[in-house]
Amino acid sequence: MRSRFQQGLDDLKERLLRMGGLAEQAIDRATEAYRTRDSKFCQMVLAGETAINDAEREIDELALDLLAMQQPMAVDLRFILAVLKINADLERVGDQAVNIAQRVLDLISEPEIPLPVDIPRMADGVSTMVQRALESFLDGKAEVAEAVLQMDSIVDRMKDEAFVVLVQKMHDDPACTRQALDVLLIARSLERIADHATNIAEDVIFWVRGADVRHGGAHYRE
Amino acid sequence: MGVGIEVRGLKAWYGKNESLHGIDMSVPANHVTAVIGPSGCGKSTFVRCLNRMHETIPEAYAEGSVKVGEMDVYGGGSDPVEVRRRIGMVFQKPNPFPTMSIFDNVAAGLKLNGFRNRKQIAELVERSLKLAALWEEVKDSLHKKSGASLSGGQQQRLCIARALAVEPEVLLMDEPASALDPISTSKIEELIFQLKQHYTVVIVTHNMQQAARVAELTGFFLMGNLIEYDKTEKIFTTPADKRTEDYVTGRFG
Numbered sequence: 001m002r003s004r005f006q007q008g009l010d011d012l013k014e015r016l017l018r019m020g021g022l023a024e025q026a027i028d029r030a031t032e033a034y035r036t037r038d039s040k041f042c043q044m045v046l047a048g049e050t051a052i053n054d055a056e057r058e059i060d061e062l063a064l065d066l067l068a069m070q071q072p073m074a075v076d077l078r079f080i081l082a083v084l085k086i087n088a089d090l091e092r093v094g095d096q097a098v099n100i101a102q103r104v105l106d107l108i109s110e111p112e113i114p115l116p117v118d119i120p121r122m123a124d125g126v127s128t129m130v131q132r133a134l135e136s137f138l139d140g141k142a143e144v145a146e147a148v149l150q151m152d153s154i155v156d157r158m159k160d161e162a163f164v165v166l167v168q169k170m171h172d173d174p175a176c177t178r179q180a181l182d183v184l185l186i187a188r189s190l191e192r193i194a195d196h197a198t199n200i201a202e203d204v205i206f207w208v209r210g211a212d213v214r215h216g217g218a219h220y221r222e
Numbered sequence: 223m224g225v226g227i228e229v230r231g232l233k234a235w236y237g238k239n240e241s242l243h244g245i246d247m248s249v250p251a252n253h254v255t256a257v258i259g260p261s262g263c264g265k266s267t268f269v270r271c272l273n274r275m276h277e278t279i280p281e282a283y284a285e286g287s288v289k290v291g292e293m294d295v296y297g298g299g300s301d302p303v304e305v306r307r308r309i310g311m312v313f314q315k316p317n318p319f320p321t322m323s324i325f326d327n328v329a330a331g332l333k334l335n336g337f338r339n340r341k342q343i344a345e346l347v348e349r350s351l352k353l354a355a356l357w358e359e360v361k362d363s364l365h366k367k368s369g370a371s372l373s374g375g376q377q378q379r380l381c382i383a384r385a386l387a388v389e390p391e392v393l394l395m396d397e398p399a400s401a402l403d404p405i406s407t408s409k410i411e412e413l414i415f416q417l418k419q420h421y422t423v424v425i426v427t428h429n430m431q432q433a434a435r436v437a438e439l440t441g442f443f444l445m446g447n448l449i450e451y452d453k454t455e456k457i458f459t460t461p462a463d464k465r466t467e468d469y470v471t472g473r474f475g
Binding site: 003005071072073074075076077078210220 | 430431434458459460461466467470471472
């Protein structure tokens with residue numbers, strides 16, 4: 001028989017994974033909106049933000065209750081702390097998806113022009129990072145989380161490259177500045193989502209191993 | 223000032239049953255060290271061995287080395303009475319002498335230890351009651367009220383004052399707050415925190431939150447063995463041993 005506390009932890013995990021699903025869906029829809037220039041997908045992202053925000057509040061409340069009522073220790077305490085931090089990251093992922101959707105709406109309102117940046121490819125990489133980070137959380141697999149950390153630099157590089165070519169494009173062809181700026185901001189939002197996926201992976205490693213791997217080190221409590 | 227405790231190869235028996243299987247532990251001076259573990263793990267036996275209280279039980283005995291400061295507790299020629307003066311003990315249930323006044327309760331240990339000077343006894347009683355954070359509550363009824371007339375929390379602080387009166391270097395506390403309400407418990411915990419300035423404190427507790435609140439170091443006992451001994455924050459956030467983790471997360475015990 002599961003204890004009430006264990007049920008609470010399972011419930012917390014399930015809710016966070018459900019919220020993770022909503023955040024993933026928001027990224028995919030925002031990317032689809034960019035790919036198809038269909039405002040319907042943007043509207044879906046904007047409408048979905050409330051559900052993510054509500055989920056964040058509910059998870060915070062449940063985590064707070066478990067901390068206050070059960071006074072968890074060790075791996076359980078680390079789990080709840082990780083959930084609280086991942087919760088905040090997923091909410092920010094939702095915000096970034098909204099930012100992308102708003103930029104896409106702006107792009108759609110302007111004439112379509114070819115830009116030398118592969119946003120869908122970057123979005124695929126970012127989406128994979130979020131997916132893998134959530135998978136590592138689902139199974140408590142620190143090695144999967146470590147793989148996510150490795151992917152962050154690839155996305156960073158893609159964003160840097162996008163900045164260089166888009167700034168050059170704006171310089172060469174000022175008429176397309178608005179579109180280039182929108183795409184540049186989309187690239188930045190994707191890079192931010194990758195950062196949130198990295199944070200989630202770091203929190204999973206902290207939960208599972210008790211190691212703080214933020215800021216490029218492996219810090220174990222002495 | 224408190225002194226450190228060095229325990230090496232400590233074994234304890236109840237008749238033929240070995241209940242401690244060779245404990246090595248260094249307790250630093252002027253720190254609070256908590257001993258936790260499930261019922262029957264040997265944690266109370268362990269602290270009772272530190273001041274030779276264990277051997278007061280028929281057929282119970284211990285062997286190994288316990289050094290409290292320079293004193294070799296189990297060395298040849300050590301006097302159990304002197305050992306217990308230097309290593310005071312407070313028990314789960316407050317046990318004041320019920321018919322004695324508050325003053326006499328605290329003075330009892332002093333008189334047993336040969337103190338005769340009334341002025342000196344009065345000074346030590348006041349000092350002890352102040353250290354036990356009870357003075358302000360009882361100073362006007364020291365001789366009028368009996369120990370038994372105090373509340374449970376006050377009785378426990380009275381017992382702490384009684385233990386402190388003989389100026390020990392180490393204070394052992396076996397579940398000192400488990401019979402008290404939350405307000406009395408928090409007073410005792412605050413007191414424990416203050417006491418470490420003057421004494422080395424070892425506290426046995428079932429209450430892990432209490433260990434986390436008061437102790438700088440925590441040892442986890444299981445089936446007569448010391449499984450893990452580390453900084454309290456490490457034990458309760460990232461214990462190294464799976465058995466410690468299972469215990470502190472409530473998965474057994």
